[in-house]
Amino acid sequence: MELLRYEDIDLSQTVKRSEEDVNNVLDTVSDILKNVRQNKDQSLKDYTQKFDKVIIDNLKVTDEEIKEAYDTLDDNLLEALKKAAANIEKFHKKEIPEEWNIEVREGITAGQIVRPINSVGCYIPGGRAAYPSTILMTVIPAKIAGVKKIICCSPPQKDGKIGDAILVAAHLAGADEIYKVGGAQAIGAMAYSTESIPKVEKIVGPGNIFVTAAKKLVYGEVDIEFPAGPSEVLILADKTANAEYIATDILSQAEHDPKASCFFVTDDENLAEDVLEFVDKKTEDAPRAEIIKEALSNSGKIILTKNFEDAVYVTNEYAPEHLVIMTKDDESTLSQINNAGSIFLGKYSPVACGDYGSGTNHVLPTGGGAKMYSGLSTESFIKKPTVQKITQEGLEKISTTCIPIAEYEGLFAHVDSIKTRLNK
Numbered sequence: 001m002e003l004l005r006y007e008d009i010d011l012s013q014t015v016k017r018s019e020e021d022v023n024n025v026l027d028t029v030s031d032i033l034k035n036v037r038q039n040k041d042q043s044l045k046d047y048t049q050k051f052d053k054v055i056i057d058n059l060k061v062t063d064e065e066i067k068e069a070y071d072t073l074d075d076n077l078l079e080a081l082k083k084a085a086a087n088i089e090k091f092h093k094k095e096i097p098e099e100w101n102i103e104v105r106e107g108i109t110a111g112q113i114v115r116p117i118n119s120v121g122c123y124i125p126g127g128r129a130a131y132p133s134t135i136l137m138t139v140i141p142a143k144i145a146g147v148k149k150i151i152c153c154s155p156p157q158k159d160g161k162i163g164d165a166i167l168v169a170a171h172l173a174g175a176d177e178i179y180k181v182g183g184a185q186a187i188g189a190m191a192y193s194t195e196s197i198p199k200v201e202k203i204v205g206p207g208n209i210f211v212t213a214a215k216k217l218v219y220g221e222v223d224i225e226f227p228a229g230p231s232e233v234l235i236l237a238d239k240t241a242n243a244e245y246i247a248t249d250i251l252s253q254a255e256h257d258p259k260a261s262c263f264f265v266t267d268d269e270n271l272a273e274d275v276l277e278f279v280d281k282k283t284e285d286a287p288r289a290e291i292i293k294e295a296l297s298n299s300g301k302i303i304l305t306k307n308f309e310d311a312v313y314v315t316n317e318y319a320p321e322h323l324v325i326m327t328k329d330d331e332s333t334l335s336q337i338n339n340a341g342s343i344f345l346g347k348y349s350p351v352a353c354g355d356y357g358s359g360t361n362h363v364l365p366t367g368g369g370a371k372m373y374s375g376l377s378t379e380s381f382i383k384k385p386t387v388q389k390i391t392q393e394g395l396e397k398i399s400t401t402c403i404p405i406a407e408y409e410g411l412f413a414h415v416d417s418i419k420t421r422l423n424k
């Protein structure tokens with residue numbers, strides 16, 4: 001990790017991250033998508049052989065495979081998945097938006113109704129780690145929203161199967177179909193359809209730069225939630241914080257991907273140095289040390305500011321996927337935060353809890369997306385059409401508002417649609 005002084009850096013350059021990497025693979029991914037559109041299942045099988053090093057005959061997971069997964073899954077893990085699912089369900093039920101109707105003016109009532117998106121495709125990463133937790137984070141809110149058809153795609157392992165925990169999690173969460181295909185080709189399949197995989201209306205779920213680039217390219221053909229690429233964390237702390245805890249949060253996101261991005265921002269030089277020491281020490285002992293070292297040398301940064309206001313400013317400019325706040329008064333620090341995907345307050349709230357099962361969603365905007373997007377939620381699967389009803393008296397009254405504007409716009413059929421009803 002690099003220790004930088006705020007006054008020496010160009011912040012707009014320092015906070016840049018995986019966006020560039022995603023843009024660098026757009027051409028490769030565009031070719032993959034074209035091939036999937038043309039050659040459908042055959043292209044999926046070819047890419048699976050090329051990238052995942054496995055030959056797949058049947059892309060769709062069978063009921064028998066799900067049953068086998070239940071038979072072999074460790075009991076403890078099954079219990080943990082059930083508990084996580086219950087917490088995620090409780091949190092996401094609270095997110096269901098309300099239907100409402102108000103009287104805007106006498107004779108005019110208007111409101112919103114709530115309707116689910118019909119079909120959704122969930123991408124479940126499976127390259128450098130298996131993510132049963134991501135099944136729960138994507139399928140459960142879709143189910144709560146009332147989505148009728150939920151399909152999932154995830155890369156197969158070397159044995160040609162999808163991991164037991166992913167299959168069990170998919171079944172627990174209520175996914176309708178699961179397919180053994182990953183990467184950009186899976187996104188293409190769910191956007192265009194193949195012989196085996198149906199087209200969906202919206203694709204959600206995180207992934208590496210190839211998956212993120214593919215989602216960007218198919219946007220328009222289908223909806224997507226936002227770029228949810230390589231993991232990120234920013235820890236904002238003052239001198240009251242525990243350096244070792246900070247180091248653990250840095251490593252926990254660095255171990256996802258060499259392209260993960262980890263920032264620590266503080267106004268305390270001693271804390272900065274202590275964190276550096278803990279990061280180095282813990283990296284040496286980490287089972288995924290290779291990935292962590294690459295991530296931290298690419299985009300691991302400690303930014304030392306002269307005062308806490310500057311540290312808050314850096315945080316909002318970086319707009320992290322995950323923000324951990326460890327300060328003397330966390331609530332007061334929170335009140336100054338505008339841009340973050342998910343926020344973890346205080347020393348007993350590690351990001352790992354949000355990743356797995358404290359209830360909040362772990363599919364979150366990366367690459368600065370937290371400046372304009374919120375994380376995945378039940379609302380991500382819901383549409384809110386507006387509805388209005390106007391009485392004859394209401395129409396009379398509103399006509400003096402609408403007709404002059406319609407006449408100014410030169411849209412006389414609009415004018416006529418009002419006047420005709422009023423016999424004018």
Ligand SMILES: NC(=O)c1ccc[n+]([C@@H]2O[C@H](COP(=O)([O-])OP(=O)(O)OC[C@H]3O[C@@H](n4cnc5c(N)ncnc54)[C@H](O)[C@@H]3O)[C@@H](O)[C@H]2O)c1
Pocket residue numbers: 028051052124125126127128129131134155181182183184185206207208209210211227228229230231256257260321362363364365366
């Ligand atoms: N932002 C979030 O909400 C969030 C949540 C969980 C995970 N993540 C991120 O998801 C990512 C998961 O990445 P992963 O790699 O482990 O799994 P992945 O499933 O996203 O990617 C694996 C697939 O990438 C494709 N691929 C690999 N090399 C390729 C190449 N050279 N050309 C074209 N395609 C290629 C292959 O098809 C492979 O199946 C990590 O970056 C992790 O940090 C993000």
Ligand SMILES: N[C@H](CO)Cc1c[nH]c[nH+]1
Pocket residue numbers: 131133134230231232253321355356362363364
């Ligand atoms: N930290 C990831 C989001 O960036 C989510 C995750 C899943 N499993 C472990 N972590």
Ligand SMILES: [Zn+2]
Pocket residue numbers: 231252253256352355
């Ligand atoms: Zn994680």
